Amino acid sequence: MELLCPAGNLTALRAAVDNGADTVYIGFRDATNARHFPGLNFTPEQAARGVEYAHQRGVRVLVAVNSYVQAGGWAQWQRSIDEAARIGADAVIVADLGLLEYTAEQWPDLGLHLSVQASATTPEALDFYKRCYGVSRAVLPRVLSIQQVEALAGDTDVELEVFGFGSLCVMAEGRCLLSSYATGESPNTVGACSPAWAVQWQETPEGREARLGGLLIDRFAPDEPAGYPTICKGRYDVEGALEHAFESPTSLETAELLPRLKRAGIHAVKIEGRQRSPAYVGKVTRIWRQLIDRIPEAEGDYTPDPAQVAALREFSEGATTTLGPYERNWQ
Amino acid sequence: MKRPQLDQALPLLLAPLRFVPGPVNAAVVPALLQQVLADALADGELEILVDRTLALEVTDARLAYGFTLRDGRLATADPAGADVTIRGDAAAFLALAGGAADPDMLFFRRRLSVEGDVALGLSVKNLLESYEPRHRLPGPLCRALEAAAAQVKV
Numbered sequence: 001m002e003l004l005c006p007a008g009n010l011t012a013l014r015a016a017v018d019n020g021a022d023t024v025y026i027g028f029r030d031a032t033n034a035r036h037f038p039g040l041n042f043t044p045e046q047a048a049r050g051v052e053y054a055h056q057r058g059v060r061v062l063v064a065v066n067s068y069v070q071a072g073g074w075a076q077w078q079r080s081i082d083e084a085a086r087i088g089a090d091a092v093i094v095a096d097l098g099l100l101e102y103t104a105e106q107w108p109d110l111g112l113h114l115s116v117q118a119s120a121t122t123p124e125a126l127d128f129y130k131r132c133y134g135v136s137r138a139v140l141p142r143v144l145s146i147q148q149v150e151a152l153a154g155d156t157d158v159e160l161e162v163f164g165f166g167s168l169c170v171m172a173e174g175r176c177l178l179s180s181y182a183t184g185e186s187p188n189t190v191g192a193c194s195p196a197w198a199v200q201w202q203e204t205p206e207g208r209e210a211r212l213g214g215l216l217i218d219r220f221a222p223d224e225p226a227g228y229p230t231i232c233k234g235r236y237d238v239e240g241a242l243e244h245a246f247e248s249p250t251s252l253e254t255a256e257l258l259p260r261l262k263r264a265g266i267h268a269v270k271i272e273g274r275q276r277s278p279a280y281v282g283k284v285t286r287i288w289r290q291l292i293d294r295i296p297e298a299e300g301d302y303t304p305d306p307a308q309v310a311a312l313r314e315f316s317e318g319a320t321t322t323l324g325p326y327e328r329n330w331q
Numbered sequence: 332m333k334r335p336q337l338d339q340a341l342p343l344l345l346a347p348l349r350f351v352p353g354p355v356n357a358a359v360v361p362a363l364l365q366q367v368l369a370d371a372l373a374d375g376e377l378e379i380l381v382d383r384t385l386a387l388e389v390t391d392a393r394l395a396y397g398f399t400l401r402d403g404r405l406a407t408a409d410p411a412g413a414d415v416t417i418r419g420d421a422a423a424f425l426a427l428a429g430g431a432a433d434p435d436m437l438f439f440r441r442r443l444s445v446e447g448d449v450a451l452g453l454s455v456k457n458l459l460e461s462y463e464p465r466h467r468l469p470g471p472l473c474r475a476l477e478a479a480a481a482q483v484k485v
Contacts, residue, residue: 008457009457009461011460011461038451038453038457039376039455039456039458039461196449197450200449201445201446202446203418225441226438226440227439228435276435278463279432280433280435315436316439317439318439
């Protein structure tokens with residue numbers, strides 16, 4: 001299985017390459033990708049240097065152009081596709097139908113992957129993207145159980161990529177407008193669930209208060225582990241009970257599923273976190289390289305190295321991990 | 332859990348810095364930063380600090396520094412009126428400076444806090460990660476910093 005690792009700058013890209021990534025995925029410095037934060041991401045020149053560094057070491061580079069083209073924004077999104085092709089990226093990761101068609105027509109030699117933001121979960125949908133635009137791979141949204149992933153893998157000849165580790169999205173991936181409620185912006189429109197300008201942290205005697213667009217979304221007790229300031233991970237008063245109404249701050253961690261994913265024919269495992277530091281990228285990449293290289297061939301009970309699992313948990317939101325939807329057997 | 336020795340000693344080791352006179356800080360600190368952030372300065376990436384102040388507070392050593400960009404050069408500023416303040420303990424800052432820890436992780440674990448203009452704080456965080464100022468230090472100093480950073484428990 002292929003290991004895909006995130007990079008928000010050249011230093012992180014080198015950390016991914018040096019620690020065993022097969023592929024690194026990146027984005028440009030604008031709203032055309034779903035990790036749009038101040039000071040993060042690549043100028044076309046930096047991206048070109050990253051591609052050169054990776055290719056010299058046999059590592060592929062993908063460019064995420066995976067937010068949706070906004071009214072009046074076609075030129076900007078088209079430019080990101082053109083730049084990705086110009087710098088020699090191996091593929092682009094796209095969700096918007098107009099961009100998929102444009103890429104297929106203008107850059108037939110550029111690989112085309114379907115972003116998780118397109119939220120395709122059926123063989124029919126995958127076949128549509130393949131037939132119409134030559135999409136060779138799809139990233140599955142983090143909404144399917146392991147049984148559903150296995151069934152889908154048996155029913156399609158599009159390569160499948162799944163998330164293995166990192167921050168978790170609630171179950172409306174690619175169709176989520178929750179943050180618009182507080183900020184007027186969302187990952188699909190400007191590339192961020194919690195745009196930095198709308199975030200406010202306040203350390204009070206009662207604990208850390210997190211606000212998005214002026215709305216109080218959580219208050220963490222003094223020693224309580226915290227998470228990112230997204231609406232979906234806030235705590236709300238629901239009929240008198242103060243609770244995580246959507247999702248608690250936690251990270252996806254699927255090491256124990258690796259043998260099943262491999263047997264199912266899943267082509268690639270993706271690590272989330274283009275917004276994270278080179279230290280995170282280097283360490284998480286190194287651990288996942290070892291996990292993937294040591295997947296047992298034989299069926300049977302499998303327990304990943306507890307030390308590695310513990311090391312991964314250190315990096316997690318809320319300092320906890322979950323199998324997320326993979327283990328939701330009721331689906 | 333008992334923290335390893337270096338962590339405990341750090342605030343004490345740094346404590347004397349509290350008594351460095353302001354004018355000395357104003358001369359020495361920016362000169363040091365100017366050195367390690369030379370690439371970022373040359374690329375214009377520090378323009379985000381024009382007319383803006385970033386404060387760093389080392390809570391357990393009771394140190395606070397404010398930085399701004401004045402006439403194209405880094406300068407100290409009053410941390411009390413900062414646009415954004417990043418607070419953390421000495422071990423957390425050491426781990427960050429030595430490239431041993433992920434700032435988001437430290438933030439989740441409450442070892443770091445950010446108050447004020449989050450966009451400015453995030454810009455500076457991303458800039459430091461991108462340029463890794465420790466690599467502009469003399470080789471042995473950089474390696475010593477990395478070794479010390481790897482030792483602290485964060």
